[in-house]
Amino acid sequence: MKRSYLDYAMSVIVSRAIPDLRDGLKPVHRRILFAMHEAGNTHDKAYRKSARTVGDVIGKYHPHGDSAVYDALVRMAQDFSMRLPLLDGQGNFGSLDGDAPAAMRYTEVRMAKAAQGLLEDLDKDTVDFQDNYDGQDREPVVLPARFPNLLVNGAGGIAVGMATNIPPHNLGEVIDATVALIDDPELDTDALMQFVPAPDFPTGGVILGRSGARKAYSTGRGSVILRARIDERETESGGRPRIVVTEIPYQVNKSTLVEKIAELAREKKIEGLAHIQDESDRFGVRVVIDLKRDATRDVVLNQLYRFTQLQTSFGCNLLALNNGRPEQLDLKTMLSAFVAFREDVIARRTAHLLAKARERAHLLCGLAVAVENVDEVVATIRSSPDPQTARERLKERRWPAAEIAGYIRLVDDPAHRINEDGTYNLSDAQARAILDLRLQRLTAMGVKEIGDELEGLAEKITDYLDILRSRERILGIIRDELATIRADFATPRRSEIVEWEGDLDDEDLIEREDMVVTVTHGGYIKRTPLAEFRTQGRGGKGLAGMAMKEEDFVTRLFVANTHTPLLFFTTDGMVYKLKTWRLPLGGRNARGRYLKHVIEAIREEAGIAAIMPVDVPEDEWEKLQIVFATSEGDVRRNRLSDFTNVMRNGKIAMKFEPGSETRLIGARICDENDDVMLVTARGRAIRFPTTDVRVFAGRESTGVRGIRLAGGDMVVSMAVIRHFEATPEERAAYLKMRRAVAGSVEEAEEAPEAEEAEAVADIALPEGRYAEMSAAEDLILTVTERGMGKLSSSHDYPVRGRGGQGVAAMDRAMRGGPLAAAFPVEMDDQIMLVTNAGQSIRCPVSDISFRSRSAGGVKVFNTAGDEKVVSVAWIAEQGEDDGGEG
Structure with a gap:
C-alpha cells in the first residue's frame, strides 16, 4: 500500500498537477x-x-x-x-x-x-x-520556451501533499528582469523587484503594497492583497453618491460578487446601498452601485472591501518542478533556471544546425570535386557496367582537392579528410550524390550555385562553432530573442500598485540603525553598520578599509540612518530618491555595487552632481531649501518639499533644452543665513547671499543668473558657505593677520586687489574679533588643470550681488591653466587629483600653501605635456580613526 500510494502521489505531482519550471x-x-x-x-x-x-x-x-x-x-x-x-x-x-x-x-x-x-x-x-x-x-x-512562461501566465494545481499557486506577471517586466539577471548574475531579489514589482493580473485591479510580493519573491510564499478598481471620475449621479467598479480582482466570479453585495444590502449588513446594476458588456466590466443620499461613499466602499470580494488576497506558492523534483522557488531561482535552460536549448540548436550544415557541406564538397573533374567523372561512370561499380570506382579514385581543401577542413569529418598527397577520396554519400547529379548542374550557372552554397555554408559553420565556444554569444542570443518576444507581445501593466497604510512596508521590517554610506570615485556604493567601526583609543592602528581597484578611492562618506532618504542629483538634471536601507549592504572590506546598477534609471552618460542625505521627516521638508547651480552660471532655489515624491524612474530637478551642453554642477541644502559661491574655469568667483535668489515654485527653468560668464567660460563648482558680516577694513586686517599666521609669502603682482589694498592699514583686530572671524572661516581649495593649487580664506571672497562678473579666484595670468575645481575643505583633509591620462596623486590639504584668492597656486601635481587635471575629489578615510577618544 505504501509503495503504491507513493507511486500514485509522484505520478500526480510529476505528470498532472505541478508545472515544469522551464516551460511553465x-x-x-x-x-x-x-x-x-x-x-x-x-x-x-x-x-x-x-x-x-x-x-x-x-x-x-x-x-x-x-x-x-x-x-x-x-x-x-x-x-x-x-x-x-x-x-x-x-x-x-x-x-x-x-x-x-x-x-x-x-x-x-x-x-x-x-x-x-x-x-x-x-x-x-x-x-x-x-x-x-x-x-x-x-x-x-x-x-x-523562448520566454519565462511560468511567471508570465502563472499556474495553479493541487497535487498529493503539495500545491502550487503562481500568479501571472507582465511579460515586459519579466523579460526586463531576465535580461538584467543575464547582465548581472549577482542581482538579488530587491534588485529584481525594480523590474518585477508585483504580479500583473489579466483582470487588472489594484495591488495594495509590495510587502506580500516581496515575501513571495524572497521565500516562495506570500500573499498579495488585490482590490477592484473604482472609477474615481464617477462619484455622484443625480445628487446621489455612486461607486462604479471597472475591474474586479483575479479569479473572482462577477455574478456571484454582485449577488453577494445585493444580499448584504438586503440583510442591512452594509448600510447606505440603494441599487446595484451590472452594466458590463464586451468592452469591459462596469458594476454600478448607487448609494442613498445620506450615505458616505468612502465608508460604504471600505465596508464593501471588508465584506465582499472587491478585496481579496492571492496566496502565492511558487512551487514547480525543477529537474523533475518539486521545489519551492524564489524569483531569482526561477529566472536563473530559465536562463540556464535557454543556454542548453541554444547550444543544442546550434549543434544541430552545425551538424546539418556540415552534412550538406560534405555533399557539396563531393559535388565540387565532380564539377572540377567532370570529364574524368563522366568517363568513370560511362565505363562502369552498373551504378554500384560506378560508385565504388568514384570512391576508390584519388581526386585533386586543392580547390576545396579549406572547405573539407571546415567540415572536419574524421573519416574523410585530405590525403597526404593532397588528394581526396569521396565518401559513399558523396558518390551517391554525384550519381544522382542532374546534367543541368554541370552548366556554368550550376557550378556557381554549388560554389556559392558552399561558401555560405562555410560562413554558417564558422559562426556556429564560434557560438558553441562562447557563452557570451549564447547569452547574447538569449537576450536578442527575449527582446524580440518583448517587442512583439509585451503590453502595459494592468494591475496598478499603490502604497497602502495598512501594508507592513519594507521599512517596518527594517530596524533603525546608523549606517556608514561609502561612495567611490569609480561609482561604487555600499552601506556598512556604524557598529563595525569600533572606536579606538588615541594612537590606534585603525581598521582595514574597503577593497577596491587600485585607481579607485572613496570620495564620499557619511553616516545616515537606515530610514533616511537619500537624494541623488545627476548632471543631466534628474533626481532619484532611495532610502538608505535599499543600498547594498557590505562589510568594511566590501567593494559595494555600481551605483547605476542600484538605480537603474540613471542614464549611462550622466554623472553624479550631488548625494544628499535628508535626516528630517518628510512632512518638515517644507521648511528646508535647496540651491542648484549649472555650468552656464544659472542658480535656482527651491523648497526641498518639491522633491518629496520621486518615482523609481526619477524626477526632473532642472530641465535643460534638448541638445544643450549645460549640466548640473551641484545641489546643496541651504537656508537664508548662507551664501552661495560660484567659481568658473577662468578663475572668476562670485559670492552672494542665498536671499538674492528667490524661491522658485517649479522645476522647469534653470533659474536666474548667478554669475555673468565671459565667452567660453563655465562654472566648475558651487559651494554653500557660512555668511558673516564684516567691514572691508575688518576683512583686510583679518586676512593680513591670517596670512602672517600661515606664513604665506606672495609676489608683488599677487597682492590683493586695489580696493582691498586701500583698506589695509596698520590696524590689528581685537583678539575676540579675530577669534570670531576665524571660527566663521571656510578654507577654500582651488586647483587648476595644470596641477597648481592653493588654500584661501572665505573672508577673502567679498559678498556681492548675484549676476556680476565676480572677483579673481586665481592669478590674472592663469599660469596654472583653467580651474578644475574649487570647494571648501578642512586642514586635516586629503584630496585626490586625477588627470585625463589616468594618473592620480593623493595629497594632504595641509601640504598646500595658504594664499590670497588672487594669488597663484603652488605645484600640487606635476602634469606632463598635454596632460591636465580633470577631477579633484575629497578623500574619505573609511575604517580609520583619528585617534580621538569617544
Whole structure:
C-alpha cells in the first residue's frame, strides 16, 4: 500500500498537477500545444473544431477524460485567465460571470501567435523526446520556451501533499528582469523587484503594497492583497453618491460578487446601498452601485472591501518542478533556471544546425570535386557496367582537392579528410550524390550555385562553432530573442500598485540603525553598520578599509540612518530618491555595487552632481531649501518639499533644452543665513547671499543668473558657505593677520586687489574679533588643470550681488591653466587629483600653501605635456580613526 500510494502521489505531482519550471506548462497543456503543432493548427491557419484537437490529444498523448483536456484548452484561450493567452478561440469560451463554455463540438480554436514562442525550434533537437503512453508516438519532455512562461501566465494545481499557486506577471517586466539577471548574475531579489514589482493580473485591479510580493519573491510564499478598481471620475449621479467598479480582482466570479453585495444590502449588513446594476458588456466590466443620499461613499466602499470580494488576497506558492523534483522557488531561482535552460536549448540548436550544415557541406564538397573533374567523372561512370561499380570506382579514385581543401577542413569529418598527397577520396554519400547529379548542374550557372552554397555554408559553420565556444554569444542570443518576444507581445501593466497604510512596508521590517554610506570615485556604493567601526583609543592602528581597484578611492562618506532618504542629483538634471536601507549592504572590506546598477534609471552618460542625505521627516521638508547651480552660471532655489515624491524612474530637478551642453554642477541644502559661491574655469568667483535668489515654485527653468560668464567660460563648482558680516577694513586686517599666521609669502603682482589694498592699514583686530572671524572661516581649495593649487580664506571672497562678473579666484595670468575645481575643505583633509591620462596623486590639504584668492597656486601635481587635471575629489578615510577618544 505504501509503495503504491507513493507511486500514485509522484505520478500526480510529476505528470498532472505541478508545472515544469522551464516551460511553465503541465503535461496536459504541453500536449495540447504539441498536438496542435503537429496538426498544423497554427495562428496563421484557419480555426478548427476544438473536438478534433481534444481527440488528437487523448488519442496520442494524454490518456485521460475529454472534459479534463477541454477544460485545460478553454483556460488557455481565456484572456481573463491567462496574462498572455496561448490559444485563440472562436465561440463561447466562458466569461467572468462563471458561465461554462460551449461544448467542444461548437467551439473552434487555433494556436495564438505567442504560443509559437514556446514551440520554436522544436524540430532542431533542442529538447528530449519520450515515448507516449502506448509507445506508438513520441512527445517532447519539455518545450523549448523562448520566454519565462511560468511567471508570465502563472499556474495553479493541487497535487498529493503539495500545491502550487503562481500568479501571472507582465511579460515586459519579466523579460526586463531576465535580461538584467543575464547582465548581472549577482542581482538579488530587491534588485529584481525594480523590474518585477508585483504580479500583473489579466483582470487588472489594484495591488495594495509590495510587502506580500516581496515575501513571495524572497521565500516562495506570500500573499498579495488585490482590490477592484473604482472609477474615481464617477462619484455622484443625480445628487446621489455612486461607486462604479471597472475591474474586479483575479479569479473572482462577477455574478456571484454582485449577488453577494445585493444580499448584504438586503440583510442591512452594509448600510447606505440603494441599487446595484451590472452594466458590463464586451468592452469591459462596469458594476454600478448607487448609494442613498445620506450615505458616505468612502465608508460604504471600505465596508464593501471588508465584506465582499472587491478585496481579496492571492496566496502565492511558487512551487514547480525543477529537474523533475518539486521545489519551492524564489524569483531569482526561477529566472536563473530559465536562463540556464535557454543556454542548453541554444547550444543544442546550434549543434544541430552545425551538424546539418556540415552534412550538406560534405555533399557539396563531393559535388565540387565532380564539377572540377567532370570529364574524368563522366568517363568513370560511362565505363562502369552498373551504378554500384560506378560508385565504388568514384570512391576508390584519388581526386585533386586543392580547390576545396579549406572547405573539407571546415567540415572536419574524421573519416574523410585530405590525403597526404593532397588528394581526396569521396565518401559513399558523396558518390551517391554525384550519381544522382542532374546534367543541368554541370552548366556554368550550376557550378556557381554549388560554389556559392558552399561558401555560405562555410560562413554558417564558422559562426556556429564560434557560438558553441562562447557563452557570451549564447547569452547574447538569449537576450536578442527575449527582446524580440518583448517587442512583439509585451503590453502595459494592468494591475496598478499603490502604497497602502495598512501594508507592513519594507521599512517596518527594517530596524533603525546608523549606517556608514561609502561612495567611490569609480561609482561604487555600499552601506556598512556604524557598529563595525569600533572606536579606538588615541594612537590606534585603525581598521582595514574597503577593497577596491587600485585607481579607485572613496570620495564620499557619511553616516545616515537606515530610514533616511537619500537624494541623488545627476548632471543631466534628474533626481532619484532611495532610502538608505535599499543600498547594498557590505562589510568594511566590501567593494559595494555600481551605483547605476542600484538605480537603474540613471542614464549611462550622466554623472553624479550631488548625494544628499535628508535626516528630517518628510512632512518638515517644507521648511528646508535647496540651491542648484549649472555650468552656464544659472542658480535656482527651491523648497526641498518639491522633491518629496520621486518615482523609481526619477524626477526632473532642472530641465535643460534638448541638445544643450549645460549640466548640473551641484545641489546643496541651504537656508537664508548662507551664501552661495560660484567659481568658473577662468578663475572668476562670485559670492552672494542665498536671499538674492528667490524661491522658485517649479522645476522647469534653470533659474536666474548667478554669475555673468565671459565667452567660453563655465562654472566648475558651487559651494554653500557660512555668511558673516564684516567691514572691508575688518576683512583686510583679518586676512593680513591670517596670512602672517600661515606664513604665506606672495609676489608683488599677487597682492590683493586695489580696493582691498586701500583698506589695509596698520590696524590689528581685537583678539575676540579675530577669534570670531576665524571660527566663521571656510578654507577654500582651488586647483587648476595644470596641477597648481592653493588654500584661501572665505573672508577673502567679498559678498556681492548675484549676476556680476565676480572677483579673481586665481592669478590674472592663469599660469596654472583653467580651474578644475574649487570647494571648501578642512586642514586635516586629503584630496585626490586625477588627470585625463589616468594618473592620480593623493595629497594632504595641509601640504598646500595658504594664499590670497588672487594669488597663484603652488605645484600640487606635476602634469606632463598635454596632460591636465580633470577631477579633484575629497578623500574619505573609511575604517580609520583619528585617534580621538569617544
